[in-house]
Amino acid sequence: MQDKDLDGLFALAARDRPTPSPALMDRVLADAMALQPQPVAVRAAPAPAPGLMTRLAALFGGGPVLAGVCSAMVAGVALGYLQPASLDLLTGGLAGTGAETLDLFPSADFLTNEG
Amino acid sequence: MAYDAQDIASDEALMVLYANGDRQAARALAERVTPRVLAYAARMLGGDRAEAEDVAQETLLRLWRMAPDWRQGEAKVTTWAYRVATNLCIDRQRSGRRKGQVTLDDAPDLADGAPTADQRLQDGRRVAALEAALAELPDRQRQAVVLRHIEGLTNPEIAAVMDIGVEAVESLTARGKRALAAVLSGQKDALGYEDDGHAG
Incomplete structure (x- = not known):
């Protein structure tokens, strides 16, 4: 028996590989399905619970509305603490001035003078 | 992944796909590994087809179990499978369960x-x-x-x-x-x- 004869036998044997029976393949695949890890589903991260400011803003109708209410509140408090005299800054000193006479036609005297 | 793509994927890549829940990868891997392990086990067990099928199924079972822990690059799937099959055949030879040995x-x-x-x-x-x-x-x-x-x-x-x-x-x-x-x-x-x- 020469080496080439033995190599020929090995080649024949390599081609003579037994085919797995359908029953064996069914058992193997059943094992595979039973032991296969489940695919991991990609899910969105849960939304964080709303904070105090978020819930308060929702109560007033939203963030912009709450901002407006807060601005009005700050302005009211500021005006309440300011001295009345300081209001001149806002009114230009016109507040409190009298308006007892009103000359609607200051330059119409020429109409009443006789020639 | 399409089946065609799995035809050209390496055994190691199929292991990762299987571990990620790809059912087609399981089928492709089984069709590649089972015939080789079965043929090897049959020769190791003297042609006892029933024992060889048991060894092949057990080898693949262990392959599925360890798939989630498989690390690419450390070993070839076929080398690992032959090693498991070798040990299983030795166990059967030692326990004297082999029947119908060819002489x-x-x-x-x-x-x-x-x-x-x-x-x-x-x-x-x-x-x-x-x-x-x-x-x-x-x-x-x-x-x-x-x-x-x-x-x-x-x-x-x-x-x-x-x-x-x-x-x-x-x-x-x-x-x-x-x-x-x-x-x-x-x-x-x-x-x-x-x-x-x-x-x-």
Whole structure:
């Protein structure tokens, strides 16, 4: 028996590989399905619970509305603490001035003078 | 992943796909590995088909179990499978559960010098004679010879399967081939080989 004869036998044997029976393949695949890890589903991260400011803003109708209410509140408090005299800054000193006479036609005297 | 793509994916990539829940990867991997393990186990167990199928199923079962922990680049799937199958075959041989072992007596009767009309019949007889001769080898020699010359593994791969050094693999395969040649030399005329005047 020469080496080439033995190599020929090995080649024949390599081609003579037994085919797995359908029953064996069914058992193997059943094992595979039973032991296969489940695919991991990609899910969105849960939304964080709303904070105090978020819930308060929702109560007033939203963030912009709450901002407006807060601005009005700050302005009211500021005006309440300011001295009345300081209001001149806002009114230009016109507040409190009298308006007892009103000359609607200051330059119409020429109409009443006789020639 | 489409099945065509799995045809060209490596065994190791299929392992990762399987672990990620790809059912087609499981089928592709089973169709690649099962025939190889079954053929190897059948030769290791002397042609006992039922035992070989049990070994193949158990090997694949262990493959599925360890798939989530598989690390690419550390080992080849086939090398790992051959190693598991080798251990399972050894366990069965030690426990004496092997039945129907093929021996030289089970090889088809060949009339000396009888001409073979059909080449396929001749090839079948030659393979049967080889299987019977392999069954005569010590277990370690048979493992090394089958893995090297029939399953086509490299010596380093066989060393990993058998957990021995490469030099030991070379020694086992060389001794195994010499023993096979000696066993088969008595049948070379019946198997259609010309007398070369020396063995080996």
